[in-house]
Amino acid sequence: xxxxxxxxxxNHHANKIVLDSFDADDGYRDEVAEAFSCPHCGFNAAxxxxxxxxxx
Amino acid sequence: xxxTSASYEPRPLYVPVILGTVRKGRMSVHAARLMxxxxxxxxxxxxxxxxxxxxxxxxxxxxxxxxxxxxxARMNRADALAIVSPEYNHGYSGxxxxxxxxxxxxxxxxxxxxxxxxxxxxxxxxxxxDLLPVMRELGLVTIFWDVNFANVHKVFxxxxxxxxxxxxxxIDQFLKELIxxxxxxxxxxxxxxxx
Numbered sequence: 001x002x003x004x005x006x007x008x009x010x011n012h013h014a015n016k017i018v019l020d021s022f023d024a025d026d027g028y029r030d031e032v033a034e035a036f037s038c039p040h041c042g043f044n045a046a047x048x049x050x051x052x053x054x055x056x
Numbered sequence: 057x058x059x060t061s062a063s064y065e066p067r068p069l070y071v072p073v074i075l076g077t078v079r080k081g082r083m084s085v086h087a088a089r090l091m092x093x094x095x096x097x098x099x100x101x102x103x104x105x106x107x108x109x110x111x112x113x114x115x116x117x118x119x120x121x122x123x124x125x126x127x128x129a130r131m132n133r134a135d136a137l138a139i140v141s142p143e144y145n146h147g148y149s150g151x152x153x154x155x156x157x158x159x160x161x162x163x164x165x166x167x168x169x170x171x172x173x174x175x176x177x178x179x180x181x182x183x184x185x186d187l188l189p190v191m192r193e194l195g196l197v198t199i200f201w202d203v204n205f206a207n208v209h210k211v212f213x214x215x216x217x218x219x220x221x222x223x224x225x226x227i228d229q230f231l232k233e234l235i236x237x238x239x240x241x242x243x244x245x246x247x248x249x250x251x
Contacts, residue, residue, distance in 0.1 A: 013245045014164045016195050035164040037245035044132050046161035
């Protein structure tokens with residue numbers, strides 16, 4: 001991921017299940033947040049992905 | 057091999073203090089202001105006191121659905137958090153949980169230290185114990201020092217002046233550990249890939 005603040009390549013440092021993504025109709029959706037930080041400016045970013053995309 | 061700390065401190069650390077109660081007459085505000093003033097004395101650290109009583113979060117929904125942009129931006133910028141949490145009925149404030157739950161991705165791999173406050177002799181230890189698993193699930197990394205303001209009415213006067221100076225070295229140890237963990241985790245976030 002490119003840093004949205006300075007354009008440098010960000011470091012992917014974590015995958016985190018998002019238990020907050022409970023849906024009353026569908027149940028837990030087990031979304032995963034990929035977390036990134038920029039070594040240049042320190043900006044933190046994340047994107048939501050589905051378990052299948054990480055091989056869970 | 058010689059090493060320098062400069063490579064770990066290209067930017068000041070941002071370590072906000074969160075005051076975790078909205079109750080009228082709260083003594084925790086004195087503890088929060090003291091933690092904020094002690095943090096502000098540290099070199100290369102920027103801090104801010106975030107009072108949950110001033111955050112206009114709705115109570116007709118919860119979680120990231122009620123994310124406040126200003127709070128989210130501060131949590132995104134933060135390298136560590138110092139949470140001041142009074143103990144109510146052996147637990148922490150429900151509104152503190154409500155506020156913390158409004159973010160998640162913003163917290164991942166960041167340090168947190170908890171400051172307990174109570175009118176009784178245990179200094180909020182039971183509330184702190186209840187908060188620890190919440191911190192873990194939010195993606196925060198807890199330090200192993202706490203500050204416990206026990207019998208808080210004897211620690212501060214009505215104007216918030218610290219009456220018991222023995223708290224200062226405890227706060228110093230707490231902040232040293234919190235800042236060390238903040239630096240280590242920043243380095244990890246920015247330079248160590250997951251795989």
